[in-house]
Amino acid sequence: MPFFDPQPVPHGGLHAAATERNRDPILEVLRAVLPPTGLVLEIASGTGQHVTYFARALPALRWQPSDASAPHLESIRAWSAASGADNIASPLPLDVERAPWPVAHADAILNINMIHIAPWSAAEALFQGAARLLPAAGVLYLYGPFKRDGQHTSPSNERFDERLRGEDARWGVRDLDELAVLATSVGFEPAEIVTMPANNLSLVYRRKTPTG
Numbered sequence: 001m002p003f004f005d006p007q008p009v010p011h012g013g014l015h016a017a018a019t020e021r022n023r024d025p026i027l028e029v030l031r032a033v034l035p036p037t038g039l040v041l042e043i044a045s046g047t048g049q050h051v052t053y054f055a056r057a058l059p060a061l062r063w064q065p066s067d068a069s070a071p072h073l074e075s076i077r078a079w080s081a082a083s084g085a086d087n088i089a090s091p092l093p094l095d096v097e098r099a100p101w102p103v104a105h106a107d108a109i110l111n112i113n114m115i116h117i118a119p120w121s122a123a124e125a126l127f128q129g130a131a132r133l134l135p136a137a138g139v140l141y142l143y144g145p146f147k148r149d150g151q152h153t154s155p156s157n158e159r160f161d162e163r164l165r166g167e168d169a170r171w172g173v174r175d176l177d178e179l180a181v182l183a184t185s186v187g188f189e190p191a192e193i194v195t196m197p198a199n200n201l202s203l204v205y206r207r208k209t210p211t212g
């Protein structure tokens with residue numbers, strides 16, 4: 001079974017069931033950590049369900065979806081049109097490993113369920129790009145399954161990791177310690193870690209504020 005198997009819906013977009021299950025817990029965290037106004041860049045927006053849901057719930061923010069996949073970009077456009085929200089920009093084609101990114105600034109960046117279904121170089125590029133775009137104290141938000149101290153947090157996550165690595169040896173559930181080293185190396189504070197349903201975590205990184 002594919003890891004990401006969205007199905008078409010009548011308005012022309014794609015539908016992923018997992019998005020509806022996790023969107024409210026994610027939104028609860030976003031309400032607490034995002035700035036009251038500004039531009040939120042979502043990287044790897046997938047079907048577009050998340051960004052349209054968040055945009056309707058947080059109308060004072062402007063939302064910039066993006067994805068590297070042409071079918072996903074079409075799906076994002078369809079969901080945006082169907083949502084009626086006027087605070088969603090047209091989606092941008094964005095591959096984190098291809099610089100420069102097609103956006104010069106963001107007040108916050110979201111990345112949901114990407115870095116485990118991508119090579120480690122994509123995680124490196126994500127943090128490096130976020131460090132270029134975000135202001136001091138700007139938020140980089142990650143969501144997904146993660147290891148703690150090199151260990152899986154549940155048997156289901158261990159099985160998922162095995163499936164990922166069987167699909168592509170470069171993929172896999174990432175360890176919080178490895179991400180901490182990466183984040184620190186490009187100027188982020190240690191992550192605020194929020195436990196989420198279904199053995200997932202929210203990681204909230206903030207760009208360090210210059211001192212001196």
